[in-house]
Every structure is written in C-alpha cells, then in structure tokens.
Amino acid sequence: MTDQKIWLITGAGRGLGTDIAKAALAAGHAVVATGRDPQKVLVAVGDHKDLLCLKLDVTRIEDAEAAAAAAVARFGRIDVLVNNAGNFYAGFFEELSPEQVRQQVDTLLFGPMNVTRAVLPVMRQQKAGLVLTVSSTAGLSGGLFLSAYAAAKFGVEGWMESLAPEVAAYGIRTMLVVPGFFRTELLTPGSTTFAELQIDDYADRTRETVAAWSGMDGKQGGDPVKLAAAIVQLAGLKEPPERFAAGADAVQTFETKAQTLLSQANAHRALSSSMAVDA
Secondary structure, eight states, rough: OOOOOEEEETTTTTTHHHHHHHHHHHHEEEEEESSSOHHHHHHOOOTTTTTTEOOOOOOHHHHHHHHHHHHHHHHHHOOOEEEEOOEEEBBOOOGGGGHHHHHHIIIIIHHHHHHHHHHHHHHHHHHEEEEEOOOOGGSSOOOOTTTHHHHHHHHHHHHHHHHHHHHGGGGGEEEEEEOBBBBBSSSSTEEEEEEEOOOGGGHHHHHHHHHHHHHHHHHSBOOHHHHHHHHHHOOOOTOOOEEEEESHHHHHHHHHHHHHEEEEHTTHHHHHHHHHHOO
C-alpha cells in the first residue's frame, strides 16, 4: 500500500499552480500538471518521474475530458483535483465590456466546472476524491474594481457549497481555498487586464485605482510557497475543511463578513420576520 495520491492541477505553468505542483511532488505524490502550454508547465515545475504535463484550456470541455482520460491512462486514478487556473479583469463595471465580463466568468467559474465535470465520474467510480477549488476573499466580499472578478468568485463559492452535499455520498469531498493577497502572478500584465478608460465620470478613480493595483504587484504579504504547502497538508486530512481562510487578511475578511451579515440580519429583524402568510 502507498500513501501516494494522484493530483490534477490546472494553471500549473506559473504562480500558485506551479508551487502546488512542486509541493505535491515533494510530498511524494504524482502530479498531472496542466496549462495552455504544457512545455511551459514542464519548465516551471521541473522534470520528475511522477509528473505528467498536459495541455488544458479550462474553457474547453474537450480539453478537460482529454486531460482526465490521460491522467487515468498514466496513473490509474485521480485523487485530488485542484481548480487553480485564473485571470483578472479589473475595472469599474460600466467600463468592462460585456465580452470581458463573460470571459472572466468563463475562466473562473465555468472553467473549473468543466474540469470538475470531467473528473467527477472517475472519482465516483473510485468512491473517493477531493475537489479543491481556489476561490478568493473577493468571493466573500466584493469591492471597488472587482465587479467581474467577484461575480465569478461568488459563483464559485455557491457552486462548491452546493456540490459538496451532492457528491459526499460517493466518498468525494470538496474544499474551497480562499486566499487573501499572495505574491503570485495574478497582478502581472500577463494575468490582469484593466478596463479601458471610457467614461469621464470614472476617469480620476480609474487612473488612481489602476496605479494602486499595479503598484501592489510583487509586494503582497502572502507567501505562495507556504500556501502551497498548507494546501498539500490539508488535502491529506481524512476530513479536509470545506473552506480554508488562507492568510491573516483572509481570516479578517471572514470575520468582517460574518459580523456584517449578523448586523444586517438584526437591522430589520421585526420586519423580516413579519411576512408569514396569515392563518
């Protein structure tokens, strides 16, 4: 018997995905590392006897199905799916085009849905597996310049919460990883697309916010290598947490959101509770 698990990781060509792949390999697991350019993934992760690099554009269901089939053909099973691939369309809602909003949701919400849809039949047959999806504090608390990104991440949160009880009967667990600000490549030009300045009313705030976001790149407080190690540790638990606050700032976001919801529930409690049908 072996404790080795088979991991399938999306977006493994850079950033957190690369760090997760390296951490899983270092822990003795086998990794199917995927990205749009598998050669780039191989260079980023480094050659390893238990590594398989595959092409996978998460917006293409056929890519997801092919990757799942290749993983099973090579390793016989898939134990941990890490939905990590992502990008960031940043801007005020009115200045983001409808196409950009759709592309954001397509990558961050429908993308992990595509890959999960391809992997779940394997896990159901095994009667075991973990579906781990990287969310964001923006999936719990929206904010300025985050309308498209937060919409997609809020969708991820609701989808995963709903998926959990659907698949639990088959031995499949789910885990949401909710990072705050980590020093990944999300804010680099390769991952972030800023809305073009179009509306005079937003002009000053757009310039200020773009400068602020751009200035944060490489200065975030979280260490993605430590996050990757934590993810591998938590994935190894018999009962992984359904939601993990990644970073001290994420913990604060959780607490603030909980307090805000409680305050809103109490604000008009009498009115909220007065709407039952009269007997």
